[in-house]
Amino acid sequence: MEKPFLSGNLKLDEVSLRKVFLYNLNQIYPILNYLSGSLPEIAKSTYYGDLQYAIEELLSEVQVQIFRIKDIFIQLNEVPCKKCTHDTTKMLQILDYVDEHKDNLSKDLSIVFYIQKVLSVQKNYFHILKSIANTLNSVNIKQYLQFSCDECKDNQTIFTLIAKEYMESTINSFLK
Numbered sequence: 001m002e003k004p005f006l007s008g009n010l011k012l013d014e015v016s017l018r019k020v021f022l023y024n025l026n027q028i029y030p031i032l033n034y035l036s037g038s039l040p041e042i043a044k045s046t047y048y049g050d051l052q053y054a055i056e057e058l059l060s061e062v063q064v065q066i067f068r069i070k071d072i073f074i075q076l077n078e079v080p081c082k083k084c085t086h087d088t089t090k091m092l093q094i095l096d097y098v099d100e101h102k103d104n105l106s107k108d109l110s111i112v113f114y115i116q117k118v119l120s121v122q123k124n125y126f127h128i129l130k131s132i133a134n135t136l137n138s139v140n141i142k143q144y145l146q147f148s149c150d151e152c153k154d155n156q157t158i159f160t161l162i163a164k165e166y167m168e169s170t171i172n173s174f175l176k
Contacts, residue, residue, distance in 0.1 A: 014135065021129060021133065024125055024132070025080075028122065028129065029073075029080050031118075031122060031125070032062050032066045032069060032122075033066065035118065036059065036066060039056075039058060040059065043056050045107075046111060047105075047107065047108050048104070050162060050165075051108050051112065055111075057158075065148050068144040069144075072141050075138060108166060109166045112162050112163045115159050116163065119159065123152035123153065123156065127149055129145050130142065130149055133145050
C-alpha cells in the first residue's frame with residue numbers, strides 16, 4: 001500500500017497543535033529544572049574561573065527560562081506534567097560528563113562538551129516550541145520563546161569559544 005504525501009492543504013487543528021506544544025513544553029520544563037539543580041555543583045567542580053563564571057551565567061539564564069515556562073503554563077491555564085520528569089532527566093544523566101580526567105584542563109573540557117550537548121537539546125526544544133507558538137496567538141509566549149532561543153544560541157557560542165580556547169591551550173602546551 002502506497003503512503004499518501006502531504007499536498008499542502010492538510011494541517012493540524014488548534015487542539016492538536018496545543019497538545020503538541022504542551023507535550024514539548026513538558027519535556028523542556030524538567031530539563032531546565034534538572035539544570036537548575038545540577039549547574040551549581042558543576043560550576044563548583046571546575047578548575048578554571050572562566051568556565052565557572054560561564055556556568056553561573058548559564059544558571060541565571062536557566063532560572064529565568066524556568067520562570068518563563070511557568071508563566072507560559074499559567075497563560076495556557078495548564079500545569080506541568082509530573083510524569084515527564086523522570087525520562088527527560090534520565091536522558092540528561094546519560095549525556096553527563098565523566099570526571100575521570102587526571103588534569104584540570106581535560107576535566108573542564110569534558111564539562112564544556114557536556115554543557116554543549118545539553119544546550120543543543122535545550123535549543124532544539126525552544127525552537128520547536130517557538131515554531132508551534134505562532135499558532136497560539138500569544139505575543140508573550142512567542143516573545144518568551146524567542147528570548148530563550150536567543151539565549152541558547154548565545155550560550156552555545158560562549159561555550160564553543162571556551163572549548164576552542166581550552167583545546168588551543170592544550171595544543172600549545174603540547175607543542176612546547
